[in-house]
Amino acid sequence: xxxxxxxxxxxxxxxxxxxxxxxxxxxxxxxxxxxxxxxxxxxxxxxxxxxxxxxxxxxxxxxxxxxxxxxxxxxxxxxxxxxxxxx
Numbered sequence: 001x002x003x004x005x006x007x008x009x010x011x012x013x014x015x016x017x018x019x020x021x022x023x024x025x026x027x028x029x030x031x032x033x034x035x036x037x038x039x040x041x042x043x044x045x046x047x048x049x050x051x052x053x054x055x056x057x058x059x060x061x062x063x064x065x066x067x068x069x070x071x072x073x074x075x076x077x078x079x080x081x082x083x084x085x086x087x
Contacts, residue, residue: 016052023055 027050034042048054 016056018052018056022059023052026055026059 030049031042034046036042049058
């Protein structure tokens with residue numbers, strides 16, 4: 001019988017744990033800013049930064065934006081001006 005493992009990284013230390021939403025948001029935001037060749041393709045050497053281990057090191061080095069307080073109410077849009085009543 002196999003021993004119980006509480007953390008899968010104990011079995012697979014090479015596994016890189018990412019926050020999927022943060023990773024995908026970052027990758028999609030940066031893809032549009034990458035240089036392209038005349039055919040419109042992104043050079044392969046530019047894509048290395050999106051490998052999970054490279055991305056995680058770079059992300060850890062970047063200062064993170066402060067999170068808004070959870071108790072702050074969402075900003076409301078100003079009321080739309082009503083057209084004058086027709087008589």
